Amino acid sequence: MPSHALALAEQTADRAARDGMVIASIAAPPAERVTRPEAGARPPEAQSGAFCPAARALESVGDWWSILILRDAFQGKRRFSEFQKSLGLAKNILSARLRHLTAKGIMEKRPSINRLGHYEYHLTEKGRRLRLVLIALRQWGEDNLFIEGEPMLIAHDRKNTPIARLQLINQDGRPLEFEDIVVTLGRKTATSAAYAGTKHARRPRRDR
Numbered sequence: 001m002p003s004h005a006l007a008l009a010e011q012t013a014d015r016a017a018r019d020g021m022v023i024a025s026i027a028a029p030p031a032e033r034v035t036r037p038e039a040g041a042r043p044p045e046a047q048s049g050a051f052c053p054a055a056r057a058l059e060s061v062g063d064w065w066s067i068l069i070l071r072d073a074f075q076g077k078r079r080f081s082e083f084q085k086s087l088g089l090a091k092n093i094l095s096a097r098l099r100h101l102t103a104k105g106i107m108e109k110r111p112s113i114n115r116l117g118h119y120e121y122h123l124t125e126k127g128r129r130l131r132l133v134l135i136a137l138r139q140w141g142e143d144n145l146f147i148e149g150e151p152m153l154i155a156h157d158r159k160n161t162p163i164a165r166l167q168l169i170n171q172d173g174r175p176l177e178f179e180d181i182v183v184t185l186g187r188k189t190a191t192s193a194a195y196a197g198t199k200h201a202r203r204p205r206r207d208r
Contacts, residue, residue: 051185060104061130065089065097067137070123070130073107078120106130136166 050056061067065087072086084094098121101107106127112118138155146152156162168176 057133061101061106061133063097063100065093066101067134069094069097069101070106070127071134073121073123073127074131074134078122079112079118080121083121101127132166135163139163139166 061070068087069083072083077083077086080094080098083089083098084091087094089097098107098109102109102121105124107121108124109119110122112120135155142152154162168181170176
């Protein structure tokens, strides 16, 4: 091979080698950085929402269709066909949402007393406690998503009396504003027992 051709081949090889090194350095993943948590830093579980009641609640009922299923359940719907007709939801999606709500203890599946071989979905006590959440969501929608005079479904009691606007208060009854509320890491107390002692708790049914 002539000397000039050999020199050109060597230059090409050197250039390819350099390009290969550049490509390899770009494609290679960076080395993992091992860092130690700073003093006073929140644990990973707290950062991911494991300690957050709102995050756990959303994991249980935060799905769009699940909320609407609960809305219909509070309005008296119990059968699969009733939910499907109201929501226009595909059977497989509705089945998955009902299984999820049942697995979370929010609804329970019972044999129908009127139709042999059929089942109904009933709210559990845990599920009925979501009534306040849905009313709060409804009132937020009323206040922010409708214009004056627009047709709207209205929630009221059986005597046609409007529901008062929900308001946050502390245990002493003092109204709280947005800036008054802070969130800190603590431990769960007997909230269910405290709830059962209020006038807002649902009274147990008596067998007739």
